[in-house]
């Protein structure tokens with residue numbers, strides 16, 4: 001549909017347009033956009049503490065983005081990343097609390113528990129789609145609600161004794177790193193970012209370099225031709241959802257074992273899973289794109305917390321900017337059209 | 348001299364390739380003008396430029412002498428230019444009328460005036476002898492009818508100039524005859540037509556003038572009167588073309604494919620293949636002749652595992668296939684050139700390289716320990732591209748960017764190269780130029796001479812008669828006769844295909 005250059009230019013232009021329109025909104029509401037953005041930037045990367053917080057924020061975005069993108073490459077729309085993330089979160093914390101093991105075993109086991117829970121949660125819509133052609137969007141949305149209430153129940157009645165939060169996971173199951181914390185003036189940065197980057201590499205490896213990835217991509221583009229070529233379309237649908245869910249579950253584990261170190265009652269969805277949809281879209285559903293888009297989201301969201309204090313611009317502005325960026329990416333045809341016009345005009 | 352369309356010195360480039368290089372095409376009012384050229388010569392590209400889908404790098408377009416700038420299909424519509432694409436653009440669950448008025452519905456207040464729409468469509472349909480039922484659903488009408496809906500769509504929008512991109516490639520011989528008649532009516536109503544086709548006979552029969560292009564360059568425009576298919580062919584290919592493929596008599600050996608009492612249901616659950624039995628031997632080509640819709644597709648889908656059978660047996664060299672999955676069937680030694688290259692044959696978004704290993708990507712040397720070996724994949728692709736003359740900038744080019752004929756050559760290359768014991772070729776030369784057809788026929792015959800079995804399905808009697816060693820006539824899901832191409836005529840085949848049984852053949856179908 002679009003050529004290589006356009007695929008890169010469209011998100012970049014969308015981001016620039018988003019920022020410009022954000023600036024206009026600031027002017028209209030009586031703020032100085034330069035001050036606003038510099039406050040935002042300062043709040044995101046201005047010193048090592050803020051930088052640490054931003055990196056911590058980027059981590060689950062990468063996983064959520066990878067989850068959405070993975071399913072999408074096989075032609076599936078995984079709206080259930082939010083729920084898969086929540087069950088991954090609780091599963092990792094549970095395993096973290098339930099066992100008493102040396103760190104080399106305990107931490108990987110807890111992380112994998114998160115991945116497995118997310119995978120299981122995505123397996124359900126996968127199998128329903130493969131077997132009965134039930135649309136995955138509907139099932140994943142329902143699974144989100146089931147996850148939310150199930151997790152809350154587990155926190156209150158099973159893992160804790162009628163508390164709002166579980167206990168903290170022991171050091172042997174924690175991603176927290178005193179080293180990274182001191183490095184960043186005691187931010188909440190933890191080891192998760194390295195896992196997230198590794199996840200992006202694994203995403204790329206699976207899809208581009210393995211025979212399994214060949215099948216997944218093929219099914220995503222053309223189910224008929226894939227069937228003709230002897231691929232098992234249904235198995236690929238389930239497989240894709242499971243891997244996607246595993247990425248989401250890992251995102252949850254990062255929160256459970258890293259950022260917070262415990263699980264708690266959610267009165268509403270965390271929103272990270274839904275932001276993952278936007279991250280994947282902005283990142284063009286490729287690994288490097290997802291990482292960059294997650295970084296942008298992390299910077300915007302983290303910077304937004306400091307912006308009102310430093311410049312008076314309300315946090316909501318960032319939501320506007322994000323919404324506009326997504327709007328332009330989603331309506332990329334407009335940009336492609338303008339680009340084409342522009343190219344012709346230049347001749 | 349009055350030209351309705353003038354495309355002057357058009358140049359259009361794609362990454363790595365000049366698709367149109369300084370091409371000039373002038374269309375007179377009231378003529379049928381053929382555009383002829385090899386696969387990948389740039390015909391579709393040139394027409395897409397005229398229809399506003401592509402912007403040329405150079406050159407100008409004049410409509411009725413006035414210079415115009417066609418930047419999108421809406422402008423083309425406004426200028427009276429309509430295009431019937433090779434791949435139809437219709438909305439399946441909608442009715443004929445809904446499809447036609449889509450985007451310019453007659454209004455009554457704020458609602459669509461469906462009564463008027465139906466009436467208008469009926470009127471145009473009658474005027475041009477299209478015989479389309481305005482209330483039928485697209486999904487329920489034949490390909491030929493769908494094409495007429497596309498024609499109606501352009502007429503409804505007031506087209507004066509109609510572009511047809513390989514309209515006959517998807518039609519049966521009967522439908523082609525009817526289309527020819529429609530062309531004549533259109534011309535008599537003052538329309539002008541540009542026709543892309545690879546069938547030289549059609550050009551001679553219906554066209555007034557022909558413009559030949561070769562590898563993106565305009566070669567010549569000449570009057571059809573006085574030319575011969577041979578002259579046209581050599582103009583377009585740049586060398587002499589033989590029309591009859593030479594072949595030795597077949598020496599059939601042991602049975603390769605044995606089908607007995609096969610029953611298959613179609614998508615609607617109706618029996619499409621009924622108690623069909625046939626045997627194919629090593630070293631022979633069996634052609635299946637029949638009017639479209641007599642169970643051919645279902646038969647092939649059943650053999651290749653894409654459709655469940657209701658009863659009967661399909662054996663490949665003694666091994667029962669009928670309960671196996673497509674992968675196992677492929678591995679058992681069946682190759683399949685599918686009828687619909689975009690639906691089944693290719694993943695259009697994959698590069699040509701990956702398409703060349705669509706069934707073999709998991710085998711050595713293309714895969715090692717579940718990892719793809721791109722070096723080997725691209726090596727294979729390069730070899731096939733060269734061997735089958737697939738015109739593409741490189742093996743990394745997306746299949747979508749290839750011309751229709753070159754996509755087809757890529758599929759044929761892939762299937763023939765796997766050297767299957769049984770090669771099923773469903774309309775293998777659809778959309779190919781005469782040179783490529785000759786080459787593909789030769790490759791099918793080579794497979795036969797190597798001792799493989801070939802099952803050829805084609806709606807072109809020429810092709811069936813030329814290439815097959817035996818012709819099986821299929822009618823209402825059954826093989827009603829098996830004839831020797833050397834001893835039959837097109838007339839006889841035509842009668843058989845229409846269902847008139849031939850006694851001695853009818854009794855002797857299971858050979």
Ligand SMILES: Nc1ncnc2c1ncn2[C@@H]1O[C@H](COP(=O)(O)OP(=O)(O)OP(=O)(O)O)[C@@H](O)[C@H]1O
Pocket residue numbers: 361362364365366384385386387388389390391392393738739740747748749750751752753778
């Ligand atoms: N969208 C595209 N991007 C890149 N290259 C393209 C694109 N469309 C066509 N081409 C290239 O331009 C050349 C001309 O293609 P075109 O489709 O015009 O051929 P054609 O004459 O219609 O051939 P055929 O008879 O096989 O349909 C081909 O080499 C093709 O690979």
Ligand SMILES: [Mg+2]
Pocket residue numbers: 390391392512750751752
């Ligand atoms: Mg073409």
